[in-house]
Amino acid sequence: xxxxxxxxxxxxxxxxxxxxxxxxxxxxxxxxxxxxxxxxxxxxxxxxxxxxxxxxxxxxxxxxxxxxxxxxxxxxxxxxxxxxxxxxxxxxxxxxxxxxxxxxxxxxxxxxxxxxxxxxxxxxxxxxxxxxxxxxxxxxxxxxxxxxxxxxxxxxxxxxxxxxxxxxxxxxxxxxxxxxxxxxxxxxxxxxxxxxxxxxxxxxxxxxxxxxxxxxxxxxxxxxxxxxxxxxxxxxxxxxxxxxxxxxxxxxxxxxxxxxxxxxxxxxxxxxxxxxxxxxxxxxxxxxxxxxxxxxxxxxxxxxxxxxxxxxxxxxxxxxxxxxxxxxxxxxxxxxxxxxxxxxxxxxxxxxxxxxxxxxxxxxxxxxxxxxxxxxxxxxxxxxxxxxxxxxxxxxxxxxxxxxxxxxxxxxxxxxxxxxxxxxxxxxxxxxxxxxxxxxxxxxxxxxxxxxxxxx
Numbered sequence: 001x002x003x004x005x006x007x008x009x010x011x012x013x014x015x016x017x018x019x020x021x022x023x024x025x026x027x028x029x030x031x032x033x034x035x036x037x038x039x040x041x042x043x044x045x046x047x048x049x050x051x052x053x054x055x056x057x058x059x060x061x062x063x064x065x066x067x068x069x070x071x072x073x074x075x076x077x078x079x080x081x082x083x084x085x086x087x088x089x090x091x092x093x094x095x096x097x098x099x100x101x102x103x104x105x106x107x108x109x110x111x112x113x114x115x116x117x118x119x120x121x122x123x124x125x126x127x128x129x130x131x132x133x134x135x136x137x138x139x140x141x142x143x144x145x146x147x148x149x150x151x152x153x154x155x156x157x158x159x160x161x162x163x164x165x166x167x168x169x170x171x172x173x174x175x176x177x178x179x180x181x182x183x184x185x186x187x188x189x190x191x192x193x194x195x196x197x198x199x200x201x202x203x204x205x206x207x208x209x210x211x212x213x214x215x216x217x218x219x220x221x222x223x224x225x226x227x228x229x230x231x232x233x234x235x236x237x238x239x240x241x242x243x244x245x246x247x248x249x250x251x252x253x254x255x256x257x258x259x260x261x262x263x264x265x266x267x268x269x270x271x272x273x274x275x276x277x278x279x280x281x282x283x284x285x286x287x288x289x290x291x292x293x294x295x296x297x298x299x300x301x302x303x304x305x306x307x308x309x310x311x312x313x314x315x316x317x318x319x320x321x322x323x324x325x326x327x328x329x330x331x332x333x334x335x336x337x338x339x340x341x342x343x344x345x346x347x348x349x350x351x352x353x354x355x356x357x358x359x360x361x362x363x364x365x366x367x368x369x370x371x372x373x374x375x376x377x378x379x380x381x382x383x384x385x386x387x388x389x390x391x392x393x394x395x396x397x398x399x400x401x402x403x404x405x406x407x408x409x410x411x412x413x414x415x416x417x418x419x420x421x422x423x424x425x426x427x428x429x430x431x432x433x434x435x436x437x438x439x440x441x442x443x444x445x446x447x448x449x450x451x452x453x454x455x456x
Contacts, residue, residue, distance in 0.1 A: 001400070002392040003368030004375070004416070006454035008405035008428045012213040014449040017436055018162030019044040019105050019116065019123060021204075023220050023285050026159030033059060033147035034158065039288045040222040040233040041137040042161040042194075042202055043146065046105040047153035054152035056106040060145040063135060067106035067115035067127075069152075074100060076115050076126035082135060089129045094440040097126065104153065107161055109194040109202075110235050110256065111137060116195075116437070124438035125195055132259065138232045160220060160286060163192035163204065164445045167431045168238045169415040170310065170364070172205070172283075175244040177312040177367045179417040185209040186417060187218070187283055188429060190449075191237035195437055197444030198258040202235030205283055208429065210419065213451060220286045223252060225274055226293075233288055236274065240310050241282065249345075250276040250289055251324075253307035260332070269332055271305040275345065294324075297340050297350040302330040306338075308413075311345070312365045314372065323395070324348060325363035325374055330355065337363040337376045339397060352397035357386055362413030371395075375403065379411040390414045405452055409433035412450070424456035 020026055021044075027036060029045065036043065036058070045056045045067075054069040064081040074097040077090035101117035115127040131137060150156035172180040172187035180187050185207040194200030205219035223236045234256030242249040253271055260266040273296055276289035296306045310325040321341050329335040336357040342348035354360070359379035366373050374393040378386045390403035403414060410433030419425040431447040 001370060002373055003370035004366070004373065004392055004403060004426065006404065006426055008403065008426070008452040008454035010406065010450060011453045012451040014215040015436070016162070016166060016215065016217065016449070017123065017164055018217070019046055019107060020157070021160040021162035021220060022217055024160050026157035029148045029150050029156040029158050031149060031151055033149045036146045036148040036158040037144050038146060038160055039143070039286045040202070040235065041143050042109050042222070042235060043158065044105060044107045044161045045148050045150070045156065045158045046103065047150050047156035049101060049104055050152060050154055051100060052152045054104055055150070056104055056153065056156065057149045058106060058108055059147050059149070060142045065106065065108065065113050067104060069104050069117070071100070076104070076117055078113055078115050078127045078129050080113065080129060080131070089127055091127050091440055094438065095126050107195060108137065109161055109196065109200040112194065112196045112200045114195040125440045128195060128440055130196070130261070132261065138234060140233065143233065161194070162217070164195065164436045165193040165434070165447045166190040166449050167193060167410070167447050168362070168413055169429050169431055169449065170240050170413070171415050171417045171429070172241045172243070173312070175242055175249070175311070175313040177365060180243050182207060182283060184211070185216070187241070188415060189239045189241050193445045193447070194235070195441045195445065197442070198255045199235065200444065201237050201255065203237045203239040203252060205241065208451065210421070210427070215449060218283050221250065221282065222286070222288045223256065223274065223276060223291045224288060225254065225291050238308050242311050246279060248278045248282050249311060250278065250282070251294060251309035251311055252291070253309065255307070266332065271307045273306050273309045273326060294345060295348070296324065296326050296338070297348055298328050298338070299350050301328070301353060301355040303328045305329040305332060308361050308363050310364050312367070319343070322348070323351070323365055323372065325365050327361045327363055328353065328355070334358045336360050337374065337393070337397060339363070339374060339395060351395060354397045356383070358382055360386065360391070361411060364414055364416060366416045373400070375414045375416060377411050377413055403428070405454070408450060410446055422456065426454045428452040428454065
């Protein structure tokens with residue numbers, strides 16, 4: 001028995017896809033440069049096309065990014081200008097639109113620049129540029145100096161970038177592990193998929209109303225890290241947001257600048273966990289948080305990276321202790337669950353690990369009537385008997401069973417919460433690997449949010 005013996009059934013599915021986030025007002029843009037400062041380099045410039053040539057431009061200092069549309073050829077391309085140098089980026093395969101598009105958009109997500117068109121039904125990327133090794137967009141100065149301009153369009157607006165899909169869902173909890181509600185809706189964090197993979201994404205806060213199953217975008221979280229780019233702001237994600245008295249604790253994974261673009265960089269690449277604290281209302285609007293390293297113990301096994309933090313405070317006869325679930329990786333991308341404990345987050349020791357697993361992540365702590373349980377996600381690349389399931393462990397990471405729930409595509413995390421209004425009822429929020437935005441973007445644009453309910 002593991003205390004989660006219920007059968008989960010899907011009750012709702014959502015696919016938020018918003019180039020413009022509703023968490024801050026969009027600003028009208030004209031032909032002249034309009035100030036468009038954002039708290040982070042995650043920005044969208046969107047306009048209606050008029051059947052003529054069109055240009056959308058984001059600029060900061062001497063740097064200019066332009067999405068251009070040629071009405072005669074129906075081609076879309078990107079231009080990147082940095083002082084005296086300028087380059088043009090056109091996709092031979094995807095740069096031409098089959099039909100005249102209705103809208104044009106230019107997005108900047110960290111170091112990724114993308115041109116989108118709307119064909120009347122959906123947004124599709126037509127060109128994308130990785131700015132790595134050429135420009136640094138993540139400094140406070142670059143972001144604060146951003147301007148927007150538009151030519152040959154109507155209704156142009158600039159605002160914060162939203163998402164192409166959601167993944168890495170977690171319930172926002174109190175330090176004791178209970179889900180946090182606001183006006184009757186549960187709060188969750190999610191990784192916002194961008195037009196790329198690791199460093200095109202960021203963290204958002206959402207609400208789920210259990211009565212109506214309405215899903216609403218509430219906030220966006222970005223992170224500064226000590227010792228990185230001066231004033232650098234990153235879209236770190238795979239986040240757990242914790243309410244601890246009058247403050248918020250925000251534990252996240254440093255995916256925001258992971259670079260695996262070459263074999264040499266992949267060999268040097270690493271991910272770690274950082275922690276931020278705030279007394280601001282992180283459930284509304286955009287925020288940039290100062291984070292510091294949260295060292296996680298990996299004694300007794302090889303580890304080059306840690307991620308997926310989940311924090312709870314456990315009441316024991318000897319006093320309270322913190323439990324921190326996480327993932328450790330002996331080699332990117334092979335990974336397994338681990339659990340640390342200690343009297344404070346600054347004093348953690350390894351409690352348990354399962355290094356024999358090789359494709360298990362989303363480590364989540366859940367309090368049941370039978371005590372604390374650790375739930376995770378076994379991906380398709382795991383060992384035989386450890387694939388495509390949500391294993392349930394005790395705090396020594398001995399497997400006790402698995403959730404009775406549909407295992408979705410990709411590596412869906414098991415976000416679990418007990419329903420306080422319905423005794424015996426549990427909620428499970430997961431995601432799948434369905435991509436969006438077109439083939440030019442490749443992997444990383446997933447997924448759908450899948451809401452499941454189990455029990456009485």
